[in-house]
Amino acid sequence: xxxxxxxxxxxxxxxxxxxxxxxxxxxxxxxxxxxxxxxxxxxxxxxxxxxxxxxxxxxxxxxxxxxxxxxxxxxxxxxxxxxxxxxxxxxxxxxxxxxxxxxxxxxxxxxxxxxxxxxxxxxxxxxxxxxxxxxxxxxxxxxxxxxxxxxxxxxxxxxxxxxxxxxxxxxxxxxxxxxxxxxxxxxxxxxxxxxxxxxxxxxxxxxxxxxxx
Amino acid sequence: xxxxxxxxxxxxxxxxxxxxxxxxxxxxxxxxxxxxxxxxxxxxxxxxxxxxxxxxxxxxxxxxxxxxxxxxxxxxxxxxxxxxxxxxxxxxxxxxxxxxxxxxxxxxxxxxxxxxxxxxxxxxxxxxxxxxxxxxxxxxxxxxxxxxxxxxxxxxxxxxxxxxxxxxxxxxxxxxxxxxxxxxxxxxxxxxxxxxxxxxxxxxxxxxxxx
Numbered sequence: 001x002x003x004x005x006x007x008x009x010x011x012x013x014x015x016x017x018x019x020x021x022x023x024x025x026x027x028x029x030x031x032x033x034x035x036x037x038x039x040x041x042x043x044x045x046x047x048x049x050x051x052x053x054x055x056x057x058x059x060x061x062x063x064x065x066x067x068x069x070x071x072x073x074x075x076x077x078x079x080x081x082x083x084x085x086x087x088x089x090x091x092x093x094x095x096x097x098x099x100x101x102x103x104x105x106x107x108x109x110x111x112x113x114x115x116x117x118x119x120x121x122x123x124x125x126x127x128x129x130x131x132x133x134x135x136x137x138x139x140x141x142x143x144x145x146x147x148x149x150x151x152x153x154x155x156x157x158x159x160x161x162x163x164x165x166x167x168x169x170x171x172x173x174x175x176x177x178x179x180x181x182x183x184x185x186x187x188x189x190x191x192x193x194x195x196x197x198x199x200x201x202x203x204x205x206x207x208x209x210x211x212x213x
Numbered sequence: 214x215x216x217x218x219x220x221x222x223x224x225x226x227x228x229x230x231x232x233x234x235x236x237x238x239x240x241x242x243x244x245x246x247x248x249x250x251x252x253x254x255x256x257x258x259x260x261x262x263x264x265x266x267x268x269x270x271x272x273x274x275x276x277x278x279x280x281x282x283x284x285x286x287x288x289x290x291x292x293x294x295x296x297x298x299x300x301x302x303x304x305x306x307x308x309x310x311x312x313x314x315x316x317x318x319x320x321x322x323x324x325x326x327x328x329x330x331x332x333x334x335x336x337x338x339x340x341x342x343x344x345x346x347x348x349x350x351x352x353x354x355x356x357x358x359x360x361x362x363x364x365x366x367x368x369x370x371x372x373x374x375x376x377x378x379x380x381x382x383x384x385x386x387x388x389x390x391x392x393x394x395x396x397x398x399x400x401x402x403x404x405x406x407x408x409x410x411x412x413x414x415x416x417x418x419x420x421x422x423x424x
Contacts, residue, residue: 019291023298030258037258038251110379111372111386141381145315147388171381181378200377 053166055084055173062178065197072197079188080176086164087152094136094165095188101134102211103186105174108139108154109146110182112201117158123204124161133211140167140174187211249314256306257392260404267407289419296412297336303405304333310398319385321365325402328358332409348417355409362403369397
């Protein structure tokens with residue numbers, strides 16, 4: 001006859017075996033589900049932009065944008081002139097001569113930028129963008145592994161109506177504009193001097209007030 | 214420099230190669246990277262399954278005392294080995310994401326790592342030296358880790374809680390992995406911490422019942 005101690009030990013063994021198979025089954029089901037889900041998920045239709053991008057910058061680099069509330073020493077300073085390409089390879093010059101320009105520095109992976117672009121699109125749709133204002137989206141800090149890649153697909157998906165300038169791998173254009181965070185907006189006057197800069201997410205009203213400066 | 218050679222030159226792999234003499238070819242490194250969506254999907258499913266298990270145990274234990282005792286008797290005696298498996302998978306998964314896929318851990322990720330990684334060492338040691346009161350350390354660590362994961366999840370969904378701008382280097386609001394629309398890395402970490410917590414508590418309850 002089995003002793004009570006042996007009985008408990010064998011009961012524990014049975015439970016242990018049951019638990020082992022339960023965990024193994026769970027891992028196997030998860031593996032099968034992964035294979036099924038991976039096969040049924042659509043292959044990405046977007047292809048990464050592989051062509052090397054370059055930008056040419058002339059003029060002085062702007063000082064880094066400080067914390068909100070601090071005096072921006074870049075105001076009144078001549079903006080660097082950046083020439084480069086958009087995603088299609090069309091030459092772009094920023095800022096254009098004799099034209100007020102708002103440069104919006106964005107990164108495809110930045111959640112704030114992902115929320116700001118639809119606001120800018122909405123702002124354009126309402127017809128509130130001043131006629132004399134040239135809005136340029138500067139796409140920078142492109143990192144494939146960070147998600148929402150490539151930026152070209154993202155901006156197309158958002159129906160971006162504005163000109164786009166694609167920065168180089170070293171984010172040279174963004175650094176020349178004194179960018180320290182995303183998104184950043186730089187308002188340049190028709191004389192080529194910086195009127196003001198601001199960073200962070202902003203409402204349409206705040207953007208409208210920004211460009212009125 | 215090609216992607217594969219970057220991986221080969223990664224200090225983590227160099228270390229592994231030096232210690233274990235593993236011949237990591239460029240092919241195998243590329244294969245690991247190529248399978249990244251599948252591996253992260255597997256992690257996501259494990260996290261979802263873990264959360265379902267956690268809620269099943271919690272809810273059934275709250276509504277029924279016999280069920281609570283059943284879980285205690287069924288899982289309790291094996292809670293520590295199970296927690297070790299969870300801790301090792303969590304640590305391995307975290308290292309895979311950062312060292313193989315190159316997903317740079319943010320500040321909050323490091324805090325969660327500080328809570329998770331020691332468990333992968335402490336729990337096996339506790340099993341080996343038969344130290345039953347490991348729950349006194351493991352449970353608070355899992356609670357702290359889970360709280361940080363919750364905060365990280367909040368920041369992912371409401372980035373303005375952290376800041377109104379993205380740090381160009383590595384903001385905590387950056388979402389590296391997302392499956393099923395909501396399973397992100399902090400979500401997986403939260404599932405792991407909660408599973409740890411449930412296992413440690415069940416193990417302790419079983420120990421108390423046995424004595």
